[in-house]
Amino acid sequence: AVRLEITMSRFWSPIVHSLIPYVAGEQPTAGGITKLNTNESPYGPSPLVLEAISKAASDTLRLYPDPTARELRAAIAESFGIDKDEVFVGNGSDEVLAHTFQALLNHERPLLFPDISYSFYPTYCRLYGIAYQQVPVDAEMRICLDDYRQPCGAIILPNPNAPTGIGLPQDDIESLLKYHPDQVVVIDEAYVDFGGESAVPLVGTYPNLLVIQTLSKSRGLAGLRVGFAVGQRPLIEALERVKDSFNSYPLDRLALAGAVAAWKDRDWFDRHRAMIIASRERLAVALKALGFHVLPSSANFLFARHPNRAGAELTAELRSRGILTRRFSADRISDFLRISIGTDEECDRLLAALGEIL
Numbered sequence: 001a002v003r004l005e006i007t008m009s010r011f012w013s014p015i016v017h018s019l020i021p022y023v024a025g026e027q028p029t030a031g032g033i034t035k036l037n038t039n040e041s042p043y044g045p046s047p048l049v050l051e052a053i054s055k056a057a058s059d060t061l062r063l064y065p066d067p068t069a070r071e072l073r074a075a076i077a078e079s080f081g082i083d084k085d086e087v088f089v090g091n092g093s094d095e096v097l098a099h100t101f102q103a104l105l106n107h108e109r110p111l112l113f114p115d116i117s118y119s120f121y122p123t124y125c126r127l128y129g130i131a132y133q134q135v136p137v138d139a140e141m142r143i144c145l146d147d148y149r150q151p152c153g154a155i156i157l158p159n160p161n162a163p164t165g166i167g168l169p170q171d172d173i174e175s176l177l178k179y180h181p182d183q184v185v186v187i188d189e190a191y192v193d194f195g196g197e198s199a200v201p202l203v204g205t206y207p208n209l210l211v212i213q214t215l216s217k218s219r220g221l222a223g224l225r226v227g228f229a230v231g232q233r234p235l236i237e238a239l240e241r242v243k244d245s246f247n248s249y250p251l252d253r254l255a256l257a258g259a260v261a262a263w264k265d266r267d268w269f270d271r272h273r274a275m276i277i278a279s280r281e282r283l284a285v286a287l288k289a290l291g292f293h294v295l296p297s298s299a300n301f302l303f304a305r306h307p308n309r310a311g312a313e314l315t316a317e318l319r320s321r322g323i324l325t326r327r328f329s330a331d332r333i334s335d336f337l338r339i340s341i342g343t344d345e346e347c348d349r350l351l352a353a354l355g356e357i358l
């Protein structure tokens with residue numbers, strides 16, 4: 001293996017040596033697995049999504065997609081009461097985040113984000129050469145906003161935070177926007193639909209705010225890869241410049257058709273997110289009854305640790321019973337499991353397995 005690396009490295013650009021690639025959660029190919037490890041929706045998307053994709057597949061695949069994604073941006077903009085030019089779309093919010101890091105965060109002063117947070121942020125900082133500083137969360141794993149009142153290049157916060165699930169109120173975000181009028185503040189709202197407070201209503205007032213959301217979680221479309229950003233025109237225009245310098249088709253035709261249908265099926269969205277929230281609350285109570293310490297979650301997952309069992313041991317025991325959960329190796333959280341909310345039946349399977357293990 002070492003020889004191979006030395007041989008390969010002759011051909012690597014200098015930046016490749018400095019990268020810290022993000023490792024995504026496991027996607028097993030075998031059936032019969034209870035998959036609670038990557039925060040997908042346990043429910044399929046709205047049936048209207050499947051209809052729209054199949055129609056787009058039979059009618060339009062020979063044509064290039066709309067490079068401006070006009071219909072999707074208009075649908076998103078309408079529901080937020082903003083202009084479609086204040087919406088930017090991309091292949092999952094990961095791609096929108098990547099463009100954001102490149103377009104808006106390349107300052108000499110550091111980008112601030114929590115030390116327990118989405119692990120793609122340091123990866124993008126390395127990729128784009130952005131200085132960063134990780135701000136510690138407190139003993140209860142909460143983000144302390146006062147610690148962000150310091151000179152910086154920009155700020156990015158997931159709200160609710162990942163992998164803790166803890167949300168910040170809109171007022172706190174607003175006070176940060178006021179404190180840093182000359183810095184871009186990015187709020188990553190991947191999980192906001194499960195009980196978080198969105199910063200989207202603040203976009204009209206604060207030119208320094210960019211809010212990023214995804215259709216992967218609450219719309220059940222992780223496999224389609226659709227995410228978007230909302231912000232005032234100059235921020236969106238910067239993202240468009242980067243996108244047009246990279247791939248002028250933000251989404252393929254199937255993704256565009258499916259995303260528009262998902263966005264417009266408000267009834268499906270409201271029903272399914274309410275189901276996930278109800279399952280989360282039920283699972284939290286049951287985990288506490290088993291002795292777990294469970295952080296308060298506004299997301300579609302719970303972050304929990306058991307005082308008597310190591311995280312590595314618990315994930316391995318669950319895995320041997322066909323249940324996947326996620327564990328992070330970072331210091332303060334290595335004994336926590338991040339458990340995605342499944343159907344009530346899947347949550348019961350998890351609880352039964354934990355009953356055997358503990």
Ligand code: PMP
Nearest residue numbers: 092093094118162190214216227
């Ligand atoms: N932000 C956070 C905080 C996440 O946890 C995730 C999911 N891994 C994403 C963004 C990216 O989601 P997607 O690319 O599927 O939109």
